[in-house]
Amino acid sequence: MILRLEVNEERLHGLHNTARQLQDIMIMVPQKRSTGVTPVEKDLSEDPIDINLAKSLVVQYGLRERFLSRMSRVLHAAVSMREDTFKNAVDIHLSYKDSRTRNITKQDLIGVENTLASIAKLPRGTSLQQLYLLILSADESHLGASLKRAEENLWEAVLLLSYIDARAAIYSLRDSFKEYSDIFADIITITFGFYDDEDSYSKLDQELGDRIIKLSESVQAYNESLKETNDLIHTAEEIAKEPNFEERLNNLIRDASFANELFELMCKLGFPKRAYGTLISVARTTKTFENVTFRDKSFSSATKIPFQTKARPLSNNPSQAVQSENTYPTPTSPLSPSTASTAPSATASAPLTPLTPLSPQVPPFPAEKNRLQQEATLLIGSILDNQLLTKHDNAWYSFGFVCTRDEEEERSLAGLYSVLLQEADSVQTFFHELHHALESHSLVPLFVAKGYEIFREHFPHLEAFLSTPPEQRATxxxxxxxxxxxxxxxxxxxxxxxxxxxxxxxxxxxxxxxxxxxxxxxxxxxxxxxxxxxxxxxxxxxxxxxxxxxxxxxxxxxxxxxxxxxxxxxxxxxxxxxxxxxxxxxxx
Known part of the structure; x- marks a missing residue:
């Protein structure tokens, strides 16, 4: 059973340093919409948590293959592992197929190592169902508190940092329901029992139809909040794991293109839950994960950053951009597809903040805080995806891109934010700084404190705009x-x-x-x-x-x-x- 966690401001500020790497582990890659029958993921298996999972010396074969396959798929990398039963250790080797994920730092992977090891070191023979009860209990013992922190931080990192890609999958679902509106109307008719052939559809078909209708309503009403993104990820996975789901969906819809497209998108949207369960199960069932190490030789690769560093002046000429290890490439056009997100390193030794008890419901943020958090999330997501914010996003307005005079200046401002993110201790630290700066109208002091006073020379309208409270800004x-x-x-x-x-x-x-x-x-x-x-x-x-x-x-x-x-x-x-x-x- 995968945990459904409460998301609040404190947790968004205090995500564990696994957040960056787990973004890549759980990312859902937006694809072009289907035009017919296309290959879809057939592996919808979940790793159960309601059985006694005594630890073995090495990863069991089926789980091992699932772990490697899912890691490879989401990391866009070849993944292999070598286990040492004498030392109770495992090395996981990553070989990237392209440069999209090479901004991952060693510290990011150390965060994942620490999280998996903390789960693996829990007492052997404890079933995950018992561990789940420990999490829900008020027991604040070292065991219960440690597991609670590790598991909640794991899922919340996925939720926050897969937000941009999850949103894209949800909008693809919305487009699909719209394109096949006539066929979808037939599903509504079937669900409510208004059809001629009474033997054609079973009660189970009608129940599935009801769930698809509710999913459509949620997708149409989607407001891009973290809460609704979280809910839709869970809903999609819960429907997709229904027995014989693909067969029942085809029987219900009876249009191969629509059925296959709907199946594919729901599998993509629910994938983070399955990958999350696989990570937990591997750590819980294998002694070698008590000492896990990621091996990656790509950390020394450097990419260009579009803004100055403190040592060299700004150059709008890409050929003169500063070379720096673990930095970010110039944001590309928002029309360019992106299939991976990256983030700067997180501090491996950062302390875990005590978390509040789990709740089956995810309470909404206060409206203003929710808006500002979403804007900070959108900016960070655009940087990690190497994209510019779209002009209709309020984040584009709030962070001052409206003050730029052309696309070149817009890219330079995106570069400034990119450098600030690269220099931050962690993506969570930068998220907190952005959110606070938006609330207090103090983005300019943030630039100055980081040593980038030169922004005034390149963006003449920016200081006055950012320093003015929103209600006092000129229309x-x-x-x-x-x-x-x-x-x-x-x-x-x-x-x-x-x-x-x-x-x-x-x-x-x-x-x-x-x-x-x-x-x-x-x-x-x-x-x-x-x-x-x-x-x-x-x-x-x-x-x-x-x-x-x-x-x-x-x-x-x-x-x-x-x-x-x-x-x-x-x-x-x-x-x-x-x-x-x-x-x-x-x-x-």
């Missing part, structure tokens, strides 16, 4: 974010009030007004456009800067001047703008 930055997302035609309430989008009667007019502001901001500084907004002189300011505006579009550039509320990114003065601008919802 011109929201305008910039909106116009840089070319497909968005539903303007935020503050832009309807401040920049004339309330005057748009059709979505085509929204697009025309966005195009006007693109030209305006090519000629004006954001602060100057903000001043024009405050005085109700948007059209006049644009014309003075030489922006050609069709006379029919002049009416679109009227805001709520002389209202005292215009110009700032808060809810004051937005009472009349709460409903969408258009009745028909925007197509996503």
């Amino acid at each position: 011109v930055w929201r305008l910039k974010q909106f116009i840089l997302d070319p497909d968005k035609t539903e303007p935020p309430a503050c832009l309807r009030r401040d920049y004339g989008f309330k005057m748009c009667k059709q979505r085509e007019e929204v697009l025309r007004l966005k195009a006007i502001y693109v030209k305006v901001l090519e000629k004006m500084e954001p602060e100057d456009l903000h001043a024009a907004c405050l005085y109700g002189r948007l059209f006049e300011a644009a014309v003075c800067e030489g922006v050609a505006i069709d006379e029919k579009d002049r009416r679109l550039m009227h805001n709520d001047y002389p209202s005292p509320f215009i110009g700032f990114d808060n809810d004051t003065g937005l009472a009349g703008y709460q409903l969408p601008l258009f009745r028909k919802q925007e197509k996503l």
Whole structure:
């Protein structure tokens, strides 16, 4: 039985130093959506925890093969192991197939070694069911507390650091349900018993249909929170391990493409639970894992970092970028597929923080804390995936990317955050620093404290933006974010009030007004456009800067001047703008 853990702020700040390596161990690799019958993972076996698992000298054959196979799959590496029964030790050798995971440090693997060893050193012959009861009990003995910390840190590391890839799998499920909506409607009909051939579908088919419908509802309502990501991972795996699941799914859906695609995506989404169980079982059943060592010869490889180090100045020329061991490559376009995540090292000797008792339910974070934690997670995930944040993500706005003048500057700012992550003691430490800095509007002091005052020379608007509390920031930055997302035609309430989008009667007019502001901001500084907004002189300011505006579009550039509320990114003065601008919802 795999544990279902409570996720809260304290634990997100105090993840054990296994987090980095376990991200790669549990990562779910996003794939292109299926167009027909494609190969899917057939190994859905779980490693049981409700039997007495006395330790053997070496890993038993079936478990050994499963361990190596799953490690190889998720690490994108050839994995082998050599066990020494005289020393009760095991060496695990990693040979990477490409460079995507070569930013793993020795300290990352030491964290995994320590976690597996701490589980392996528990008393022999103790069944995992008994250990699970120990975890749920109030017993805070050394045995119970140590196991609790190891197991909870293991799963919580998976949950936090597989967030980006899990989200991608969930959105692929959403796309699949949408593409096959007609077939899915038949499943609903079958589930509720409205079908002609009563002998075609069993009660079990209807029960499976009910679970698929509930999964679809959860996927459609997914809000990207850690809690819902955790729940959907568990739900997908629980459905996938149903007896004869693949056969029953094909019988229920009776469309090979949809059934196979749904089966494949649910297997991918639930994979972290199976890999997690395999790791636990290997450690619990094998004496050699009391002394486990990962062997990897790729630690000396160096990659380029896109921002300066403290010893050398910033260079936008990739050929002049600083070479440094265990650093991060320049983020690539968000359209580029990513199949692996990496992170800096964690301190192997970091103390384990006592954890609260397990809960079968995962309580939500307070809304604001949850939002800030998600934004910090998205930024770290984008760095580890070598991608830029997408412009519609609020994290792109909150971390100041909206202040950059072009993609080159955007990549340089991503490089600054990448270097800060590389220099942090652990990914958890950096997560904590980011979250605190967002809450306290202190990202600038963080840059300065780390020795990167030079950021002021390269990002002239960044300091003022990051140092200003969100509710006091000029809405011109929201305008910039909106116009840089070319497909968005539903303007935020503050832009309807401040920049004339309330005057748009059709979505085509929204697009025309966005195009006007693109030209305006090519000629004006954001602060100057903000001043024009405050005085109700948007059209006049644009014309003075030489922006050609069709006379029919002049009416679109009227805001709520002389209202005292215009110009700032808060809810004051937005009472009349709460409903969408258009009745028909925007197509996503």
